[in-house]
Amino acid sequence: MSLAEGTAAAARKFVFDHFLEHTAPPVVEQVMTASSLSREEATDVYRALEEARHLALVKGTARILMAVPFSAIATPFRVTIGDRRYFANCAWDAIAFHAMLRDDVRIGSSCHHCAAPIELEMRGGRAVRVEPVDTLVYLALPPTQWWDDITTTCANTMVFFASPEHRDASALCASATSAASLTPDQVHLLSGPIYSRKLALDYTRPSREELLDHFAAIGLTGDYWTL
Ligand SMILES: [Zn+2]
Incomplete structure (x- = not known):
């Protein structure tokens, strides 16, 4: 795992653990403090997590709106x-x-x-x-x-x-x-x-194929359940 990937994985888990414990997301300043990142680096991590569909930010900000399901x-x-x-x-x-x-x-x-x-x-x-x-x-x-x-x-x-x-x-x-x-x-x-x-620290989103297999395994079939 590269440094960048390791940082993103750790930051993702930091966000979810924080949401679970405090019922609210961490702000960028908390990521900076916890990870010794600059503001720009911490903001980039949030944007990378949004790009990877782990969370959604309030538009035009580096504030977390959703970290699904939170x-x-x-x-x-x-x-x-x-x-x-x-x-x-x-x-x-x-x-x-x-x-x-x-x-x-x-x-x-x-x-x-x-x-x-x-x-x-x-x-x-x-x-x-x-x-x-x-x-x-x-x-x-x-x-x-x-x-x-x-x-x-x-x-x-x-x-x-x-x-x-x-x-x-x-x-x-x-x-x-x-x-x-x-x-x-x-x-x-x-x-x-x-x-x-x-x-989990190493959580990854299921692939398209994994999702399609899962839909079928639990009896969700038909046109709607195609990806
Ligand atoms: Zn009703």
Whole structure:
């Protein structure tokens, strides 16, 4: 591993560990102090991590907006683990906290259509409480478009609906081939290879081939699940 790669890997883990412990991201000054980097070097590391799709910065700044699944700003996706409360970027990210940490996770959110409360509990690899029972996770964009603008995708197109009827009544509802409706358990399975090693120093994002194999292995097939 080159020095640059080592620095980026260490900085990525620093960001995630900090988010986990403090429920907020580290600022550039903390990376400078922890790594003996100049401001320019630390900022370049953040930009490289954004380029590599490990995080997203607030546009025009070196401030972290998202280190998926963590959100630095308030969202409708509240995650409680023990005595810590986090904001997730989207419905998928909220459920993915369980794949990332294996801890019991409580999720408080709202129906994207009517704003009715939605509550979930993830424990032991599955959703043990889902209220209302018909709650679904809706992915309104196909996987090929997720990273066109990841901030917009997370903020606007990966949501909870209290029922299929509320999905169908929503302006977000898209054609069946360009969107997916999943149960919380399906979203947990989907999260495995993407989130379960997020806190490891040598975490790498799964390749396209690995993702396609994973989609098929958990029964997600059809036109929508191509990349
Ligand atoms: Zn609703």
